[in-house]
Amino acid sequence: MAVHEAAAARIGEIVETNPWDQMRRFITLSDRGLRLSLIGALLFGAVCGLLGSFIVVRKMALFGDAISHAVLPGVALGFLWSMSKNPVAILIGATLAGLAGSLLVEAIKRTTRIKQDAALGIVLASFFAIGLCIIRIIQNNEGASKITGLKSYLFGDVAVLDRHDVITMGVVVISTIILFGLLYRPFLAISFDRQFAVSIGFPVRILEALFQMFLAFAIVISLQAVGVVLVSAMLVTPAATAYLLVDRMHRMLWIAMGVGMLSAITGVFFSFLGSNLPTGPFMVLSASSIFTMAYLFSPKYGRFTKWLRYRARVKKVREENALKSIYHVLESRGLEGSGNAILIKDLASHRKMSKAEIVKEIKRMKRSGLVKLEGGNVSLTTEGFNKARSVVRNHRLWELYLTNEADYASDHVHDDAEKVEHFLSEKDVAELESYLNYPQEDPHGKPIPGRASA
Amino acid sequence: MSIEDVEVPALEIHDLTVSYQKKPVLYGVDMAVPAGSMVGIVGPNGAGKSTLIKSVMGLVQFSDGWVKVFGEDLKKNISRVGYVPQRESVDWDFPVSVIDVVLMGCYGRLGLIRRSGKEEKEKAYAALKKVGLEAYGKRQIANLSGGQQQRVFLARALAQESDLYLMDEPFAGVDAATESAIVELLREIRDQGKTLIVVHHDLASAREYFDMMLLLNMRVVAFGKTEEVFTGDLLQKTYGGRLTVLSEVAEKFAKDGN
Numbered sequence: 001m002a003v004h005e006a007a008a009a010r011i012g013e014i015v016e017t018n019p020w021d022q023m024r025r026f027i028t029l030s031d032r033g034l035r036l037s038l039i040g041a042l043l044f045g046a047v048c049g050l051l052g053s054f055i056v057v058r059k060m061a062l063f064g065d066a067i068s069h070a071v072l073p074g075v076a077l078g079f080l081w082s083m084s085k086n087p088v089a090i091l092i093g094a095t096l097a098g099l100a101g102s103l104l105v106e107a108i109k110r111t112t113r114i115k116q117d118a119a120l121g122i123v124l125a126s127f128f129a130i131g132l133c134i135i136r137i138i139q140n141n142e143g144a145s146k147i148t149g150l151k152s153y154l155f156g157d158v159a160v161l162d163r164h165d166v167i168t169m170g171v172v173v174i175s176t177i178i179l180f181g182l183l184y185r186p187f188l189a190i191s192f193d194r195q196f197a198v199s200i201g202f203p204v205r206i207l208e209a210l211f212q213m214f215l216a217f218a219i220v221i222s223l224q225a226v227g228v229v230l231v232s233a234m235l236v237t238p239a240a241t242a243y244l245l246v247d248r249m250h251r252m253l254w255i256a257m258g259v260g261m262l263s264a265i266t267g268v269f270f271s272f273l274g275s276n277l278p279t280g281p282f283m284v285l286s287a288s289s290i291f292t293m294a295y296l297f298s299p300k301y302g303r304f305t306k307w308l309r310y311r312a313r314v315k316k317v318r319e320e321n322a323l324k325s326i327y328h329v330l331e332s333r334g335l336e337g338s339g340n341a342i343l344i345k346d347l348a349s350h351r352k353m354s355k356a357e358i359v360k361e362i363k364r365m366k367r368s369g370l371v372k373l374e375g376g377n378v379s380l381t382t383e384g385f386n387k388a389r390s391v392v393r394n395h396r397l398w399e400l401y402l403t404n405e406a407d408y409a410s411d412h413v414h415d416d417a418e419k420v421e422h423f424l425s426e427k428d429v430a431e432l433e434s435y436l437n438y439p440q441e442d443p444h445g446k447p448i449p450g451r452a453s454a
Numbered sequence: 455m456s457i458e459d460v461e462v463p464a465l466e467i468h469d470l471t472v473s474y475q476k477k478p479v480l481y482g483v484d485m486a487v488p489a490g491s492m493v494g495i496v497g498p499n500g501a502g503k504s505t506l507i508k509s510v511m512g513l514v515q516f517s518d519g520w521v522k523v524f525g526e527d528l529k530k531n532i533s534r535v536g537y538v539p540q541r542e543s544v545d546w547d548f549p550v551s552v553i554d555v556v557l558m559g560c561y562g563r564l565g566l567i568r569r570s571g572k573e574e575k576e577k578a579y580a581a582l583k584k585v586g587l588e589a590y591g592k593r594q595i596a597n598l599s600g601g602q603q604q605r606v607f608l609a610r611a612l613a614q615e616s617d618l619y620l621m622d623e624p625f626a627g628v629d630a631a632t633e634s635a636i637v638e639l640l641r642e643i644r645d646q647g648k649t650l651i652v653v654h655h656d657l658a659s660a661r662e663y664f665d666m667m668l669l670l671n672m673r674v675v676a677f678g679k680t681e682e683v684f685t686g687d688l689l690q691k692t693y694g695g696r697l698t699v700l701s702e703v704a705e706k707f708a709k710d711g712n
Contacts, residue, residue, distance in 0.1 A: 057545075057548055057549065059545075182566075182567055183566060183567070185558075185561055185564070185566075185569075185570070186561070186566050188550075188554075188558075189558050189561055191548070192544065192545075192548050192550060192555070192558070193539065193543065193544050193558070195508075195511075195513055195537070195539050195543055196537065196539060196558065196610075198511070198512065198513055199511050199512075199513070199532075199535070199536075199537035199539075200532065200533075200561055200562035200614070201529070201532040201533065201562055202561075202566070243549065246549065247549050247551070247594040248549055248550065248551060248554070248594075249548075249549045249550055249554075251549075252549050
């Protein structure tokens with residue numbers, strides 16, 4: 001039965017097809033084997049996202065990686081026990097191996113100077129090695145046919161999932177979701193502030209043991225889909241993606257589960273297209289790609305988003321400095337208001353820039369509707385004048401504030417005000433004005449322009 | 455005043471001894487704190503002040519002695535005790551908002567499974583208001599100053615509605631304005647009949663803030679009303695270096711006595 005289903009999902013191996021056919025077969029879900037693979041992918045993607053979220057916020061990623069490698073000998077022994085791919089035997093074997101690994105790590109930490117990271121490294125590697133040896137022994141003694149099932153545990157082969165596997169996965173995932181649904185608050189409290197959780201009487205040790213047990217279950221059911229080597233990536237990457245996107249734990253959980261499911265399905269898709277390719281790597285690549293997108297484009301923390309904000313800031317500062325200089329020239333001539341024109345070459349010499357550079361700046365401001373350009377003259381529009389006034393006001397208010405309240409010497413305040421003038425909000429300005437008692441002059445005797453609305 | 459005269463003390467510690475890897479950290483600590491008092495614990499670095507609080511809360515194992523809270527084992531009365539840990543004990547990048555943290559104060563009473571509802575939310579916002587942070591409910595905790603973070607912890611403790619509060623350096627790294635506000639709040643709590651035991655790092659202000667003081671340096675140097683205990687002699691005994699011999703001998707014993 002399992003062999004037929006495996007074959008059905010791998011039509012590409014037996015019959016000559018092209019990627020388009022494969023894609024059509026995928027979309028129409030015509031393969032039973034494919035349907036099972038997809039259900040399996042959704043299930044394990046969800047549970048990896050769920051548990052992974054807690055792993056990421058509790059800084060347990062290395063621990064998750066260690067356990068996922070440590071279960072291999074348990075998988076092999078479970079296989080040996082039933083001489084077939086009995087999912088329950090394998091689940092039990094793997095969980096016991098995971099538990100043994102966990103206890104061994106604690107024992108090493110408790111009885112030697114060795115810290116968590118080295119203890120994990122030791123246990124991870126040696127258990128994994130033992131697992132590989134057992135697999136090799138099984139291969140040598142029992143022959144290749146028994147092992148196709150076993151090899152899929154290393155790198156994942158979602159096409160090999162049969163009904164029993166999917167049912168086991170379903171049971172584990174649903175019970176995990178129920179557990180975390182019921183005990184969300186205790187787990188949240190323990191993850192955020194363990195000492196506090198102890199101090200309010202929560203059975204913290206028991207809950208932590210429960211968490212580890214369900215982590216082992218989740219790892220084990222994911223093994224066939226994504227493989228021992230890469231399952232920790234499926235635990236960490238979707239959750240890390242969610243961590244970059246939101247600021248509240250419950251939202252993080254949903255997003256992590258969504259990304260986990262999406263990566264898993266995408267992995268199935270690509271591996272289905274390419275007939276003989278292992279699913280594990282494709283799932284992890286999908287997850288990593290989604291992570292990269294979040295890294296770059298996350299609305300709050302994305303690198304690209306930050307760069308865009310930086311560019312906008314630079315533009316704003318440049319524009320405001322230009323407006324300010326026009327205002328200064330006008331002021332020095334006793335002119336006020338919009339409409340009064342000054343020669344471009346006067347502006348250039350005031351700012352100590354070349355005429356070409358000034359003209360470029362003025363053209364930019366003209367596009368924003370802040371200045372009017374006529375012949376060799378430039379004048380401020382009403383909007384431009386108001387903006388210029390605000391910046392000058394901010395500058396002089398800030399200088400006064402620093403001089404009066406922070407006791408800066410009056411020749412030190414200019415540079416600071418040059419920076420701050422662009423970033424005072426209306427609220428800040430209102431506070432400063434009332435704090436300084438609606439002043440008329442700055443420390444250098446220059447008039448502080450009133451608020452534009454006044 | 456002997457221990458028998460005090461009516462059920464809020465906290466009673468008898469002969470408490472704590473060792474860390476066979477080195478004694480606290481020994482023979484005896485203390486009976488009457489209900490309704492505000493006690494400051496002071497002592498030099500490494501005196502075991504934090505350890506004392508953690509031992510009472512059951513976070514640290516003690517090798518000798520016992521602890522009673524309102525006359526019973528801690529487990530029986532755990533809902534009557536509120537613990538405010540040091541700020542560094544928490545990862546402030548954790549994805550929770552201010553109100554999420556304060557709500558955790560209600561978790562003890564909700565137990566493991568019951569969902570938090572309107573009543574808990576109201577209690578949490580009331581606690582936030584008491585510490586002056588009611589506008590910050592939805593903010594993620596990383597976007598807070600040190601003083602604000604400390605106030606969030608305090609609000610969480612208030613939401614617990616405990617009778618005995620144990621606080622570990624609540625004023626560390628906090629600006630002067632926040633510190634005054636917190637002291638006011640603590641006095642209010644004390645006036646309601648609650649008991650406060652606070653580990654404090656600054657000797658000068660300790661004298662002002664607390665009715666009773668515990669001078670601690672691995673063992674109790676003195677415990678009692680502030681005006682009786684805050685004397686040059688006793689302070690010298692607590693902070694002076696005359697204990698180096700004692701700790702050196704203790705260490706040697708620990709190494710050889712295995």
